[in-house]
Amino acid sequence: MADLRTNFLGIKSPNPFWLASAPPTDKEYNVVRAFKAGWGGVVWKTLGDGDPIVNVSGPRYGAIHGPDRRLIGLNNIELITDRPLEVNLREIKQVKKDWPDRAVVVSLMVPCEEENWKAILKQVEETDCDGIELNFGCPHGMSERGMGSAVGQVPEYGVAHQYNLINHVG
Amino acid sequence: MSVDLDQMSPWPVVDGQGTHGGYCGPAVKPIALNMVAEIARDRETHGLPISAIGGVTTWKDAAEFIAMGAGTVQVCTAAMTYGFKIVEEMISGLSQFMDEKGYRTIEDFKGRAVSKVTDWQYLNLNYVVKASIDQDLCISCGRCHQVCEDTSHQAITNQVNGQRKFIVKEEECVGCNLCAMVCPVESCITMVPQTKGTDPRTGYEYGRPYANWTTHPNNPASKAAE
Ligand SMILES: Cc1cc2nc3c(=O)[nH]c(=O)nc-3n(C[C@H](O)[C@H](O)[C@H](O)COP(=O)(O)O)c2cc1C
Ligand code: SF4
Ligand code: SF4
Numbered sequence: 001m002a003d004l005r006t007n008f009l010g011i012k013s014p015n016p017f018w019l020a021s022a023p024p025t026d027k028e029y030n031v032v033r034a035f036k037a038g039w040g041g042v043v044w045k046t047l048g049d050g051d052p053i054v055n056v057s058g059p060r061y062g063a064i065h066g067p068d069r070r071l072i073g074l075n076n077i078e079l080i081t082d083r084p085l086e087v088n089l090r091e092i093k094q095v096k097k098d099w100p101d102r103a104v105v106v107s108l109m110v111p112c113e114e115e116n117w118k119a120i121l122k123q124v125e126e127t128d129c130d131g132i133e134l135n136f137g138c139p140h141g142m143s144e145r146g147m148g149s150a151v152g153q154v155p156e157y158g159v160a161h162q163y164n165l166i167n168h169v170g
Numbered sequence: 171m172s173v174d175l176d177q178m179s180p181w182p183v184v185d186g187q188g189t190h191g192g193y194c195g196p197a198v199k200p201i202a203l204n205m206v207a208e209i210a211r212d213r214e215t216h217g218l219p220i221s222a223i224g225g226v227t228t229w230k231d232a233a234e235f236i237a238m239g240a241g242t243v244q245v246c247t248a249a250m251t252y253g254f255k256i257v258e259e260m261i262s263g264l265s266q267f268m269d270e271k272g273y274r275t276i277e278d279f280k281g282r283a284v285s286k287v288t289d290w291q292y293l294n295l296n297y298v299v300k301a302s303i304d305q306d307l308c309i310s311c312g313r314c315h316q317v318c319e320d321t322s323h324q325a326i327t328n329q330v331n332g333q334r335k336f337i338v339k340e341e342e343c344v345g346c347n348l349c350a351m352v353c354p355v356e357s358c359i360t361m362v363p364q365t366k367g368t369d370p371r372t373g374y375e376y377g378r379p380y381a382n383w384t385t386h387p388n389n390p391a392s393k394a395a396e
Binding site: 022061062075140 | 171182189197244250276
């Protein structure tokens with residue numbers, strides 16, 4: 001069997017298959033089951049600061065099916081994690097401790113103010129996770145609040161902001 | 171995403187209203203792959219580590235993203251559609267592929283396709299393929315004839331000597347590949363590179379050396395135009 005190990009940005013994982021930041025990585029229960037199934041890493045469902053966001057309780061998903069009802073496209077109007085930050089941080093720390101050979105990256109989205117980023121990065125660092133992913137892509141709900149794709153769609157903003165992050169925090 | 175025509179509202183409908191969302195799954199893979207390719211080949215971003223996302227469903231999707239420069243892939247919709255166990259097939263499939271090709275590690279084939287991504291103007295205009303129908307595999311459904319006749323170059327027969335028969339007319343075929351994509355029988359229509367003889371469609375020899383649009387006589391900006 002071929003050697004599937006990867007070293008990505010210095011983050012080691014037994015194979016290149018990571019779960020993306022989304023419901024499959026929203027909590028310890030899911031992530032542990034994923035690791036048992038063999039996933040090489042996860043990007044934890046995006047964390048925010050302040051009070052947890054609230055999701056709609058109506059339908060969240062839409063799908064395009066092929067003629068054989070195989071799912072071809074999936075649409076969602078779900079936001080970032082709706083669980084308290086402390087709970088997520090505690091679980092991330094536990095999971096990384098229990099699964100040291102798997103990649104655990106934490107996705108983040110907070111208002112574009114230095115203070116917010118400084119505060120959350122410090123907390124995330126304490127989980128011993130392997131890295132962070134900046135959610136500058138989410139196109140719905142959060143972008144109307146000045147985050148996600150509202151940042152990613154303005155390249156200058158994003159670049160300046162990442163530069164600040166690297167300079168001041170990382 | 172879609173409109174619920176009974177409720178006259180975008181889907182998903184939340185108590186009579188809808189909004190746009192985030193779109194993912196197999197449908198976005200080509201878009202994601204193009205973005206990864208552009209990042210991987212752009213002079214300014216070339217070599218940046220990429221964790222590729224968008225429609226990864228099988229080991230093959232993953233291998234394609236890795237060949238295009240990705241260091242890891244991320245998956246959401248496939249897990250949400252088929253459950254976590256789908257990673258087993260991804261792992262065994264990728265491993266088998268690597269064994270077959272003699273790649274020992276991911277690094278052995280990572281980014282191998284990046285240098286093959288080019289701009290249209292550098293494609294070889296002297297490269298010629300023609301469709302060819304395997305008569306033993308053909309089930310005479312007629313779909314290739316239908317699409318080529320209606321929407322391409324009228325290059326496939328439906329009758330020969332009063333018999334129902336599907337044959338490519340070399341003098342009309344531009345090698346577009348449409349028939350091969352609609353044929354319901356796998357490998358029945360193949361696109362065969364032409365190397366010897368003369369193209370009855372253009373009158374040019376097959377197998378002329380590489381030449382692209384930048385030097386083509388019809389290109390007003392061409393430097394090499396005589
Ligand atoms: C229901 C759902 C929720 C998602 N939530 C997040 C999120 O909180 N943060 C994030 O960065 N991406 C989120 N995503 C995007 C995924 O991480 C991923 O980028 C996207 O689904 C494309 O990959 P796929 O085609 O494998 O699904 C979400 C996707 C889905 C389907
Ligand atoms: S709608 Fe179906 S899939 Fe969603 S939470 Fe309820 S039971 Fe589970
Ligand atoms: S589409 Fe394929 S099977 Fe059908 S007639 Fe053409 S070659 Fe034969």
